Amino acid sequence: MTQQPLVIVGGGMAGAMLALLLRRYGAGEVVLVESHPLTLPEAPPLTPSFDARSTALSAGTLAVLDDLGLGEAIREHVAAIGTVHVSRQSRLGLTRMSAQEEGVDQLGAVVENRWLGFVLLGALFRDDGIRVRAPDSLTGIRRLEGGYQVSLGSGETLHTPLLIAADGARSATREWLGISARDHDTGHDALIANLSLASDHDGIAYERFLNDGPLALLPLPDQRFALVWTGPREQVDQWMALGEREVLAQLQSCCPADAPRLTGIGERQRYPLVLTEACAQVVPHAVVVGNAAHTLHPVAGQGFNLTVRDLLALAQTVGSSDQPGNLSTLQAYAEKREKDQALISQASRWVPELFRVQQPLFAHSRQLGLVALDILPGLRSGFAKRAMGL
Numbered sequence: 001m002t003q004q005p006l007v008i009v010g011g012g013m014a015g016a017m018l019a020l021l022l023r024r025y026g027a028g029e030v031v032l033v034e035s036h037p038l039t040l041p042e043a044p045p046l047t048p049s050f051d052a053r054s055t056a057l058s059a060g061t062l063a064v065l066d067d068l069g070l071g072e073a074i075r076e077h078v079a080a081i082g083t084v085h086v087s088r089q090s091r092l093g094l095t096r097m098s099a100q101e102e103g104v105d106q107l108g109a110v111v112e113n114r115w116l117g118f119v120l121l122g123a124l125f126r127d128d129g130i131r132v133r134a135p136d137s138l139t140g141i142r143r144l145e146g147g148y149q150v151s152l153g154s155g156e157t158l159h160t161p162l163l164i165a166a167d168g169a170r171s172a173t174r175e176w177l178g179i180s181a182r183d184h185d186t187g188h189d190a191l192i193a194n195l196s197l198a199s200d201h202d203g204i205a206y207e208r209f210l211n212d213g214p215l216a217l218l219p220l221p222d223q224r225f226a227l228v229w230t231g232p233r234e235q236v237d238q239w240m241a242l243g244e245r246e247v248l249a250q251l252q253s254c255c256p257a258d259a260p261r262l263t264g265i266g267e268r269q270r271y272p273l274v275l276t277e278a279c280a281q282v283v284p285h286a287v288v289v290g291n292a293a294h295t296l297h298p299v300a301g302q303g304f305n306l307t308v309r310d311l312l313a314l315a316q317t318v319g320s321s322d323q324p325g326n327l328s329t330l331q332a333y334a335e336k337r338e339k340d341q342a343l344i345s346q347a348s349r350w351v352p353e354l355f356r357v358q359q360p361l362f363a364h365s366r367q368l369g370l371v372a373l374d375i376l377p378g379l380r381s382g383f384a385k386r387a388m389g390l
Contacts (some may be wrong), residue, residue, distance in 0.1 A: 004159050004160050006030050007160040007163050009138050010168060010290070011132070011134055012166070013116065013120065013307075014289055014307050015034065015164075016117075016123075017064075018314065018315065019124060019127075019130050021064075021311050023319075024067065025315040025316050026319040027319045031130075032124065032132050033136050033137070033138060035136070036135055037135050038135075039121075053113050054112045054113060055112075055301070059106065059107060064308055070120070070123055073122075074116065077111060078221070079109060079201070080109050080203050081106055081107045081108045081205045081218075082107065082204065083107075085206045087208055087256055089208060089211070107205075110205070110226055112220070112226075133156070138151070138152065139153050141173075141177070144159070146325070147160050163325075164287050164288075165292045166289050166290045171291075171292035177288070179279060183276050184275040185273075186273040188213055188236075189236040189273060190236075190298055191231075192227065192268070193265050194220065194227065194266040195263075196224055197223050197225060197262060197263060198261040198262075199223070200223055201225060201260055203219055208254060208255065212230075213229075213231045213232075214298075215228070215230070215254055217255065218301070233272075239268075240270060244265055248264070248265055273297060274295070278293045278294065282327070282331060283327075285327075287314065289310055289311060290307050290310075293307075294345060306340065306344045313333055317332060318330075318333070
């Protein structure tokens with residue numbers, strides 16, 4: 001009997017990574033279905049998944065890319081993070097986590113999504129065991145004994161023992177599977193842009209907690225920062241309306257004193273911070289991953305890194321299994337990932353809220369926490385290892 005393919009719906013970063021990981025860990029054939037065109041480009045693509053944003057890659061994620069044989073290509077266009085500088089505006093206390101202190105070459109790196117997509121798509125099209133169906137879309141599923149019958153808009157019908165929803169926070173596949181999701185609208189948006197600098201960033205990533213929300217400055221190649229500036233929607237409205245000189249001046253006033261001087265800002269984009277959590281991540285013969293499973297606040301840049309740890313565990317669990325959709329197999333995967341997901345999800349949600357509290361007792365406790373992190377290497381190292389995905 002011919003082995004049925006595993007089917008992934010969603011060809012963004014999560015879907016592409018999972019297809020490659022499944023093949024790496026023994027899957028015979030994988031079909032990747034994506035609603036946007038995916039072709040082997042001569043230049044980095046610009047699609048909703050591989051857009052103008054940047055992604056912080058932890059040391060753990062870089063190790064996974066190395067294992068896939070993609071680390072060298074990714075590193076051609078990354079900026080290494082040697083130090084993470086965490087502080088609170090208008091308050092004493094800060095902490096620095098450094099690669100040197102952790103005994104590693106780097107804590108992580110930052111890559112523009114377009115380049116990450118370029119490398120991942122190239123790997124997809126080089127693998128004869130991955131069939132890409134794009135542009136195409138799911139039009140229906142039917143539960144069968146031992147799996148699903150999947151109908152596509154192109155008229156093709158697939159039979160699979162494992163259907164994987166990787167089609168984003170508003171996942172239609174998740175809905176087809178009857179899995180509901182909880183949304184938490186923070187009332188905040190993230191303003192995203194690239195910044196040019198008067199001097200080199202020296203591999204320092206800044207996480208600055210302001211009264212309205214976190215500000216992240218992530219190192220990029222060519223003397224640039226990737227900006228993630230979060231705040232209430234009405235505040236983001238004002239930031240978007242400011243001229244270049246005015247927005248740079250306001251940004252500079254929010255930055256730590258030792259951050260490089262900002263000299264220019266590229267196109268500004270905004271994204272609503274609506275946190276989504278699937279009410280279940282596995283059902284018989286189906287699993288939900290990536291933003292379809294959980295979306296996080298961008299504080300600390302842990303969203304994609306958490307997803308990569310999920311994808312690695314899933315591929316290791318089902319890749320070479322002769323019953324990849326068996327519920328007990330999928331539950332073993334879900335239980336393995338439960339603790340890490342809960343910890344990162346809670347931290348990414350509550351840390352920004354904690355730093356917005358202005359009551360003096362809370363403010364004093366926050367500062368003591370930052371001071372303690374800076375004074376106590378063991379405590380700081382624990383946070384660093386978690387951030388690195390180690």
